[in-house]
Amino acid sequence: xxxxxxxxxxxxxxxxxxxxxxxxxxxxxxxxxxxxxxxxxxxxxxxxxxxxxxxxxxxxxxxxxxxxxxxxxxxxxxxxxxxxxxxxxxxxxxxxxxxxxxxxxxxxxxxxxxxxxxxxxxxxxxxxxxxxxxxxxxxxxxxxxxxxxxxxxxxxxxxxxxxxxxxxxxxxxxxxxxxxxxxxxxxxxxxxxxxxxxxxxxxxxxxxxxxxxxxxxxxxxxxxxxxxxxxxxxxxxxxxxxxxxxxxxxxxxxxxxxxx
Amino acid sequence: xxxxxxxxxxxxxxxxxxxxxxxxxxxxxxxxxxxxxxxxxxxxxxxxxxxxxxxxxxxxxxxxxxxxxxxxxxxxxxxxxxxxxxxxxxxxxxxxxxxxxxxxxxxxxxxxxxxxxxxxxxxxxxxxxxxxxxxxxxxxxxxxxxxxxxxxxxxxxxxxxxxxxxxxxxxxxxxxxxxxxxxxxxxxxxxxxxxxxxxxxxxxxxxxxxxxxxxxxxxxxxxxxxxxxxxxxxxxxxxxxxxxxxxxxxxxxxxxxxxx
Numbered sequence: 001x002x003x004x005x006x007x008x009x010x011x012x013x014x015x016x017x018x019x020x021x022x023x024x025x026x027x028x029x030x031x032x033x034x035x036x037x038x039x040x041x042x043x044x045x046x047x048x049x050x051x052x053x054x055x056x057x058x059x060x061x062x063x064x065x066x067x068x069x070x071x072x073x074x075x076x077x078x079x080x081x082x083x084x085x086x087x088x089x090x091x092x093x094x095x096x097x098x099x100x101x102x103x104x105x106x107x108x109x110x111x112x113x114x115x116x117x118x119x120x121x122x123x124x125x126x127x128x129x130x131x132x133x134x135x136x137x138x139x140x141x142x143x144x145x146x147x148x149x150x151x152x153x154x155x156x157x158x159x160x161x162x163x164x165x166x167x168x169x170x171x172x173x174x175x176x177x178x179x180x181x182x183x184x185x186x187x188x189x190x191x192x193x194x195x196x197x198x199x200x201x202x203x204x205x206x207x208x209x210x211x212x213x214x215x216x217x218x219x220x221x222x223x224x225x226x227x228x229x230x231x232x233x234x235x236x237x238x239x240x241x242x243x244x245x246x247x248x249x250x251x252x253x254x255x256x257x258x259x260x
Numbered sequence: 261x262x263x264x265x266x267x268x269x270x271x272x273x274x275x276x277x278x279x280x281x282x283x284x285x286x287x288x289x290x291x292x293x294x295x296x297x298x299x300x301x302x303x304x305x306x307x308x309x310x311x312x313x314x315x316x317x318x319x320x321x322x323x324x325x326x327x328x329x330x331x332x333x334x335x336x337x338x339x340x341x342x343x344x345x346x347x348x349x350x351x352x353x354x355x356x357x358x359x360x361x362x363x364x365x366x367x368x369x370x371x372x373x374x375x376x377x378x379x380x381x382x383x384x385x386x387x388x389x390x391x392x393x394x395x396x397x398x399x400x401x402x403x404x405x406x407x408x409x410x411x412x413x414x415x416x417x418x419x420x421x422x423x424x425x426x427x428x429x430x431x432x433x434x435x436x437x438x439x440x441x442x443x444x445x446x447x448x449x450x451x452x453x454x455x456x457x458x459x460x461x462x463x464x465x466x467x468x469x470x471x472x473x474x475x476x477x478x479x480x481x482x483x484x485x486x487x488x489x490x491x492x493x494x495x496x497x498x499x500x501x502x503x504x505x506x507x508x509x510x511x512x513x514x515x516x517x518x519x520x
Contacts (some may be wrong), residue, residue: 011510012508025489042465203433227284229285230286249271250270252271
């Protein structure tokens with residue numbers, strides 16, 4: 001488990017107790033693309049390969065699995081080296097972006113092609129439908145599925161589902177990372193994403209929404225709230241966006257027709 | 261209020277209703293330092309001046325208020341232009357790589373020297389003490405204090421307190437931004453931070469902790485969980501770190517002696 005035990009003091013009203021508390025690990029992971037250092041992400045240390053691949057794909061630097069020549073994980077140095085056949089490197093038409101999963105030694109900035117203009121993304125056309133009850137059931141399983149959250153209360157989760165089951169589930173101290181790990185895992189396992197549902201524990205900002213849009217995911221459902229920009233993008237791109245999916249209720253912000 | 265109303269569908273069990281929902285706004289804000297475009301942050305659009313100043317200060321690019329020559333906010337273009345007497349640009353102590361795109365949109369990529377090594381920060385020495393009950397009371401006021409959270413459920417908050425009252429409170433769709441706004445506001449209002457308490461609604465990762473460390477803040481208290489790296493840093497730097505400060509309980513991860 002990606003948690004560490006700390007001896008801490010628990011205070012409740014006037015009572016102080018020395019207890020042991022389970023805390024989520026956070027570690028820097030440096031991603032190299034074709035020999036060039038690209039970014040250092042602060043993340044939960046599990047599944048570095050999925051995180052690296054998902055992150056590079058989200059950045060538009062890795063188109064598909066076939067483009068990968070090699071992936072080497074150096075656990076001691078906390079680094080992943082991805083080499084591609086296309087020898088792509090991060091240079092053109094990029095804007096500087098702050099990575100939000102933490103900050104530390106190395107880059108806390110990177111370039112991105114990211115746009116919040118709907119016309120820069122393909123519309124999502126999948127005709128899948130899913131009953132509201134299934135969304136609620138998937139969310140229940142999702143929330144129970146994160147052992148690290150149960151132990152620490154300090155991580156975010158993301159999952160990829162079909163209309164019946166959770167297929168992939170990932171956890172991370174950063175909500176961006178949890179989503180990147182999930183799409184990275186889907187890519188490496190050749191699981192199509194354009195007929196799936198993305199579940200997330202985190203708020204849905206424009207960045208979360210565009211990550212899903214790039215994967216053609218038709219339905220995004222969150223336990224938490226979306227931003228106005230995420231809703232506008234989802235509406236323009238024909239995506240179904242659900243927020244506050246808790247217990248048996250949910251808010252459908254976009255693409256209600258996919259919810260039966 | 262930094263919220264927008266959306267017509268959405270609320271589903272509860274088998275009942276569907278058309279309702280109006282208040283959603284937090286998210287907008288890109290571009291920060292220029294001495295004429296040079298530095299970064300575009302996605303944020304809640306209020307208090308762009310505080311965000312820009314707090315952000316530049318957190319990056320080590322703005323040492324104090326006296327260094328500021330001018331700050332101009334262009335709301336229409338969602339930009340803040342900060343000019344400093346020292347004419348500092350984001351190069352010093354940094355490894356700079358510059359790429360220029362064909363479109364004329366020059367873009368730069370900075371490797372910051374930001375560190376998660378405790379020896380790169382000054383130890384926090386403030387001898388202030390505060391009763392656990394006061395922390396709980398401040399947290400209660402803090403949670404009630406965010407009107408935007410109450411309306412949308414989609415923002416993070418940060419506050420600066422003395423041992424009795426909340427002095428500054430800021431909200432943002434990003435938890436980093438809420439903290440940057442708070443320290444930016446403190447700087448522009450010449451409020452010392454090295455005898456204060458930082459309250460945050462968000463998880464405390466290493467980056468949150470180092471933001472507080474740079475301001476010499478002795479006590480950081482969060483509603484949510486810290487990471488192992490944040491705890492280790494707090495212990496090395498002599499800071500008091502509190503997590504899960506909810507109702508009348510809290511976990512003290514570091515510097516318990518400041519909590520009476």
